[in-house]
Amino acid sequence: MTVPERKWWKDGVVYQIYPASFKDTNGDGIGDLNGILEELDYIKSIGVDTIWICPMYDSPQVDMGYDISDYEKVYPPYGTVQDMENLIAETHKRGMRMVLDLVVNHTSDQHAWFKESRSSKTNPKRDWYIWRPARYVNGERKPPNNWLGNFGGSVWQWDPLTEEYYLHLFCPEQPDLNWENPETRAAIYKSAMEFWLERGVDGFRVDTVNMYSKGDMRDAPITDEGSEWQFAGLQYCNGPRMAEFLGEMNQVLEKYDAMTVGECPNTPDTSRVIQYVSAKEKQLNMVFQFDVVDIGQGPYKFQTTPKNYKLSEFKAAIDRTQSLIKGTDAWTTVFLENHDQARSITRFTSDKPEHRVAGGKMLALMMCALSGTLFIYQGQEIGMTNFGLDWDMSEYKDVDSSNYYKMVDQRSSSSPSALVSAKASLQHLARDHARVPFSWSTAPYNGFSPPSSTAKPWMRALDDAATCNAAQQQKDPNSVLAFWKKMLSVRREYKDLLVHGQFEDLDPSDEDFFVFEKTWGGKKVVAICHFGEGQEVKYGRFGEIVGGKRELLVSSSGGDGNEEKFGAFEGRIYLVG
Structure with a gap:
């Protein structure tokens, strides 16, 4: 391939x-x-x-x-x-x-660029941030739109010095830069x-x-x-x-x-x-x-x-x-x-x-x-x-x-x-x-x-x-830590399959086990991960999915991988076929 x-x-x-x-x-x-x-x-x-x-x-x-x-x-x-x-x-x-x-996307309001931008409407860096005039509803001053900020409240902050709002998708102290301006x-x-x-x-x-x-x-x-x-x-x-x-x-x-x-x-x-x-x-x-x-x-x-x-x-x-x-x-x-x-x-x-x-x-x-x-x-x-x-x-x-x-x-x-x-x-x-x-x-x-x-x-x-x-x-x-080191070594050794292989969930509706395969160039691995606290929980499709011709690549519990029963939060990877 x-x-x-x-x-x-x-x-x-x-x-x-x-x-x-x-x-x-x-x-x-x-x-x-x-x-x-x-x-x-x-x-x-x-x-x-x-x-x-x-x-x-x-x-x-x-x-x-x-x-x-x-x-x-x-x-x-x-x-x-x-x-x-x-x-x-x-x-x-x-x-x-x-x-x-x-x-x-934004700077601090203490950045020199923003200090200049907010200093006056005619400052050369005014357009480096996003400023808009107020809306008035029944005579009451309102922000330019109804957007909710990522940390709550309006995304607009009123600036009394120049009497306009500036946009901040995050904190008021994080004004958004104006990417529309090439400068x-x-x-x-x-x-x-x-x-x-x-x-x-x-x-x-x-x-x-x-x-x-x-x-x-x-x-x-x-x-x-x-x-x-x-x-x-x-x-x-x-x-x-x-x-x-x-x-x-x-x-x-x-x-x-x-x-x-x-x-x-x-x-x-x-x-x-x-x-x-x-x-x-x-x-x-x-x-x-x-x-x-x-x-x-x-x-x-x-x-x-x-x-x-x-x-x-x-x-x-x-x-x-x-x-x-x-x-x-x-x-x-x-x-x-x-x-x-x-x-x-x-x-x-x-x-x-x-x-x-x-x-x-x-x-x-x-x-x-x-x-x-x-x-x-x-x-x-x-x-x-x-x-x-x-x-x-x-x-x-x-x-x-x-x-x-x-x-x-x-x-x-x-x-x-x-x-x-x-x-x-x-x-x-x-x-x-x-x-x-x-x-x-x-x-x-x-x-x-x-x-x-x-x-x-x-x-x-x-x-x-x-x-x-x-x-x-x-x-x-x-x-x-020792297991992470081991797994990263396995990932390097089998990088075609594990890093670049095609993923397929083999049992998407099972609410206890996550079972998926990775394929690359005619080779295949199957991972079985038990997401449960129960000990000795049987995975019913074990034989069907990993078959008789399999080799245990790694087990998170250190077992031999022959059992169709899994311990609490146990994972295994098999080379199959």
Whole structure:
């Protein structure tokens, strides 16, 4: 069969780092670039070949660094540009690549560009952001449209100095850049991209990549009768000039053989996703679709209850992301965690003490058997889980979490049952769970800060370091970490089948087992993953699907794989035929 072009990022395994929470070397309670530098050998030992660092740019940190005040500087608690250059060089020295976050839908309101833009209507940079006059309804001043912001409220902020509104799809402190202006785009490419490409970065994870072309900005349809503000994601995503803007951006990236993976929300049409990631279209190399990680969420993310989904829905979501490469020149991604998601063991298996290791291993096996570029988030490799329901709301630091809890409090007039439900939902889905300090050891603050540190970490460390930490797992052949290393080795050895093979769900309606095959060039593997707490659960179609001519490639439980009964959260991969 014809082998498609194998770009370096296709077989890649990417390890995502949230710098504030990875490792603190100077004792100020905040992770830093030198903390990443100290642990490069640990990162390499996992079996990954690319590191993705969340925003380390200078920022007021209203939205944890996604509000950038200067693309060409580093947030001082993290280090300096020189530290970043050193980190890039040391990463390359170890045979790994470095990818940065590219946040160019918006800046901080403290960015010099926005300070100029808001200074007067005649400023040369006025049109670098999106300004609109007020609407008046019965003499009352109203925003230009009814769009709901990603963190609640209107997307429009009134600016009394120039008496106009500016658009912010996220926080009011994150004004949206005007991509319709060619001067703005040129400045973005130079300051946010080329500045770092010239310093050796190998690509970008592109934040909110499909929001640059906002369309005609008409009112969104009424879907929440009780609110003045309406969901508008289908209005401001995937607008008419997206192909043009991304094509232009790609011309810059191609000069450096730089990789892109775009964050692509609110794009239910698979054919639209394929347009973004088709090789011939020259827009993006791949995207993160949210079909899988959105499973179990409510109409507004937190308006739900824990584990509010069926396994068949989870499997169908994976099927949609895997289908991108079926008969196309597109590429796809595999991920269950990132800085915006709660921990996968808690969400998709069980974080009970007796199940968390099995759950972590089974999810590792499943992910490593899926096609596309694989992304692992810090702590996922050691099986970190969500923090407990007993943590007070003061421990939740994310603006998304606190805004939701406040909204429920206001709407429900402090109804105890409504607040209990809100807290349960946050304990299951909040972004905060991914942002706690990494558990390195059982030392104070889980080894996140040096022993001499007097400053508490910026966020509370987990309470379970005695049973889950990297130092202990590096010595334990039965740990989640050891199994991730094994699975990444298996994935490399069988990369045609596991990374590039065609996926087919063999039993989509089963609510206990996820059974899928991967085929490539006449070869086939079958993965069977048991998503249940029951011990010795029989998979009825075992003999039919794996047959007599099979070889166990790997089992998450360490068994011989001959049994048709599966333990709690057990996964296996067989070579078949």
